[in-house]
Amino acid sequence: MYRYINVYKYLSLVFIILSFIYVIYLSYSFAFNIFVGADVKINEQGKLEVTNVLDYTDEYYSGVKKGDIILEVNGEKGSDIQLKSGRLVNVESLIVERDNKSFHLQNVSLISEENLFMYLIPVISYSICLFCIFFIYRINKVRKSTSAYILILFLLFVSVAYVSACGARRGEEISTYLLVLTLVSCPVLYIHFIYKYFIELGTKLFEKKILIIMYMLPLINLLLEDVLSNRLKSSAFLSNLNLISFFVLVLTVSILIHKGIRKFKQKEQKSILKVLAYTNIFSFSPFIVFFAVPYVFLEKYVSPFSLAAFTLVIPFSLVYQFMTNRLYNIDFVVGRLKYYGFLAITPTIIVVTIFNYIQQPKDIFYLVKLTIAIYVLMFAVFYFKEIIDFRFKLKRFTEKFNYQDGIFKFTQLIKQASSVDQVLNHFKNTILEVLNIDNACVYDNSKGEITLLSKNNFKDLTYKNHEQYVKNFSGDIGKIKEFKQGFIIKIGERGDRSFLVLCFSSYNTFKLTRDEIAWLQTLAFYTNVSLENVMKIEELMSHLEEIKQQESNPVWLKKLMYTIEEKQRSDLARDLHDSVLQDLISLKRQCELFLGDFKKDDNPCREEVQDKLVQMNEQMSDVISMTRETCHELRPQLLYDLGLVKALSKLVAQQQERVPFHIRLNTGRFTASLDLDSQLNLYRIIQEFLSNAVKHSQATDVLIMLISIQNKIVLHYEDDGVGFDQEKNTEHSMSMGLSGIKERVRALDGRLRIETSEGKGFKADIEIEL
The missing domain is CATH 3.30.565.10 (Histidine kinase-like ATPase, C-terminal domain)
Incomplete structure (x- = not known):
């Protein structure tokens, strides 16, 4: 096993060094030779004509258009330029003829908005991956895990695929080969890491021969790229083939993970696979849906450089899981994402409809891209709004109607409440402070007998005019019934006894809002729990008073007292056995040794002293025997051992x-x-x-x-x-x-x-x- 670990370790180190050299080379290429991306041919007049301009390349951003006649390239005549696979490469400047006018086109700057997704973000992503790899190496010094080095390879392949895509788009031959190898290998390394990770957990997710078959596909694609790239007039076939292979591998990975979820019933393993499944969907879906499929079938697509950023979610989530050895609550995250996604639908439809009505764009694909962008923007707004509200505890309303603060203050008050009246008064005062009501009174309904517990001073209203609402009220805790000038709510129940609060407002058309109803119901549940606890304590205290007046103690108290007594007996027996008894045995042994030595000596008082020593020895034997019996009586060891x-x-x-x-x-x-x-x-x-x-x-x-x-x-x-x-x-x-x-x-x-x-x-x- 350690032999394989070393192989993966050295392999990952070699790939790190090679990838670093490649990124430096590509940066140099971007800095000094950054004007590629157009397909050209010599027309009937013997001039260089632009037949196609690849989207999101340097020529695309620099203003080159289809049909332009190239007059000069880097100061040389266009007719003297050597074409490479029908493309212009390593171009710094152009002079083109368009509509009988000449245009001088200059290369874009390296640090520019155009190169944001083409160069800067891929290189930054590569740097972040190297940073994560460094921490994985440090942690794996202790763990010595094979899956860690596969994860490092996966990180390198994802980041290099992102970077090499930019070079391949520019016509870099080495970048094209790297892109084919790394892009198609990413799903294979991903599932290889999962396979090894579960092997280390003691579980086999699938058969190893599936991995061997999957590793053959990137090698086949690389071989076809090398054999057919110079023979085919267009590179569209190879691009489609690579994207289809990538899609097949991603689909295979998804199927294997889904089978694992169905196969393993253990909670931890199922949770790991669910996290992997959701990150897999979130990472690869944008690239496949908005680039791969449209590129193959529609020839209209979203920039792959912006979509490729989504694939970085997989390595970063795996790094988080590996480094922290923890799983985030994927069910909670997915639930929140579904909620925000549902909320974002309506504003997206409204904004897109208004835009379509005002601008009336002719390009449907542009409208689709706009819809996606607005939907993502709305989704992000809802998501970050909740985070900001929670982090900074923003108060969306005035202090008067701050419901969350009202609940917080109420919970602080009821912590100190020691009677039913105190809890009820705290509830009444809280709703009077927060809600737009003037008066409130609390009723106790005990077996149909209504008792008014507390009230405020009324000017024009009397209780008897509203007691009918109390008598006819029925429902669970938190049930609210509104009437013309107020509402009634049930806040507590225990046995045949229930507590109701009748609230009045000076407005004749009083109406509770949805937030107020939800807040009142929450407050009622808190109050019910507090009332039950207080009433249980009161009942317990009353019961203890009754017991105190009786002559004998209850059974449970006697059992507790005897249990404590037996524990004290056991502790005392153990102390006697470990201290006093051992000291007595030691003293008796010393006495016996001294008596044996004393018999050998000639002494006139020997017999008298010997008799005294024998008597003392016998007394110590009696004391030892009695101590042993006392220990046994205090703690009958045989009962504990044999019954x-x-x-x-x-x-x-x-x-x-x-x-x-x-x-x-x-x-x-x-x-x-x-x-x-x-x-x-x-x-x-x-x-x-x-x-x-x-x-x-x-x-x-x-x-x-x-x-x-x-x-x-x-x-x-x-x-x-x-x-x-x-x-x-x-x-x-x-x-x-x-x-x-x-x-x-x-x-x-x-x-x-x-x-x-x-x-x-x-x-x-x-x-x-x-």
């Missing part, structure tokens, strides 16, 4: 070693899949039952059963201990830890049933719905 059943089995086994009663655990019928929080709560409940049994029950036998039946989990605990009287000894039940158990059961949204009495043991059943 609830394994953790309960270990818990019972550990407890059985320390307690004086027998514990039976039955989890054989438990198959439910629970989340970690639910497993932790069940584990803590059983842990608390066992803790109470150790402290208070004086039992000899304890039974724990955990089973799952359909969509329900049942936990049964039973012991044969002393029990207690639930009615008389509430404080005792609290001391047994039942309060914590009840809270955890409630957090699991379960039910707890307790059966106990003095001397008859203790039973508890917990049911949890899945």
Whole structure:
């Protein structure tokens, strides 16, 4: 792969150097030998006669016309001039005879309006391409991408094709060959870059043999140009052949891209191909529609030098995509272009119709060109108008009717609103400031009951005369109903409650404009969102107040508290294990080493000190064991690793070693899949039952059963201990830890049933719905 990269790299460097030399040569030719573009022949009188003048060439701009008799060329007699393929080349000045009058025609200046599209713009475009190539080289030092060097070749071929077209038009033979090679190769290099780019993305767009076939066409055209150019009297056949080849290749590229769009469903790949398809259409369509097709079939066409500038859109868009590795939103761009294009149709028709009526041009092709120019101009006006409006935030109306500023101020006000009344007052004040209305009042329609929330002072109007509009109003948010002196709008709704604003004007023929209606609807949607948020907050605060007055906390709060508690337990267990426990183990190890060394020494107090050390070592072992158990109780690691059943089995086994009663655990019928929080709560409940049994029950036998039946989990605990009287000894039940158990059961949204009495043991059943 790296071998191919180096080949493309050196090939691109060679083409850059050759293209630079060619542009310097062409500039020299333009500066010192710039008078070509006429076909001549020796007439019956033996004089040089102009038979055709090519459009947009130096002779065209200098005033040479068909039928002129050439008397002198560069100071020499016309009869002594050697013709080359029926054309005059390298001419600086002419003296021609026209209507029995002599005219001295001088060459146009290099820096002139005539040479703008013939030389200056192509050379500037070439310079810009070189600038882009420089940045591609810099970026590709890191990427090392083959497609980058193909993109460089494509940029060079496009820019050289643009420049060589000018030289070919002047009769430069080397420019003609370069134009044939570069122009026909541009679509091939374009699709070659796309092919390599997608290969690097891990996707194959089409078969490689298609590329090989496409590369053969430019070589065939170049060969035909060399063989037939000197044998044919006219170059029209070869020009048509080259343009047809170019059109076929462009069509092939479009078909391949279109198939790729249909083939790949991935969003990124489809977006890339859509960008390429649209740029392909935008770049090649003007050249094909207004030059290639008319040149072949009509022999009337728009200057190819101005149309060729459109083809630069492709390389620059590819450079943007390659350098930034981003895609612009092509759907948005195309949507806006369609919108501006539709708007530009009407003014174009009006201007062209007026021009045609006043001037009455005889040349239809001239009228077509004028129509296109005016359409493009109108399109550009609409496009840049929106950009300027957005960039500079121009205010098209007075401050009174500046709707966008009104929305901005309103959003700033409602950010600080903390009640429904504040939001409604902000809405009312905003429309009073912006719209041409005098008064407004807000109504609350709750289940058909109308309540007036706010009002302004009226002079001649009363609310009761207009309440009928409120009672009979129905519709969605932003719905507006106009009447003689004002309008009513719905600005908010929640449940069976809706908010309406009734507005009045002092004019008897009040009418809202389209802009005002759109602005009011937007403002109503903003207000509705704010009202819903404020009302939800008020409902939440009211609910929290109700909870505060109740004795117990809600289930969600209990779950949150237990989750926080488990996290704190886990953090504490981790800290104990990583710090205190490790320090204790290290200290015990040091003590054992010291005790081993101490036994070897002869010391009168050896036995007494040795006993003390052994006692300290045993105490440290007990502390280490207790710390480990505490860590396990705080964070049952086995539960996190293997699940609830394994953790309960270990818990019972550990407890059985320390307690004086027998514990039976039955989890054989438990198959439910629970989340970690639910497993932790069940584990803590059983842990608390066992803790109470150790402290208070004086039992000899304890039974724990955990089973799952359909969509329900049942936990049964039973012991044969002393029990207690639930009615008389509430404080005792609290001391047994039942309060914590009840809270955890409630957090699991379960039910707890307790059966106990003095001397008859203790039973508890917990049911949890899945």
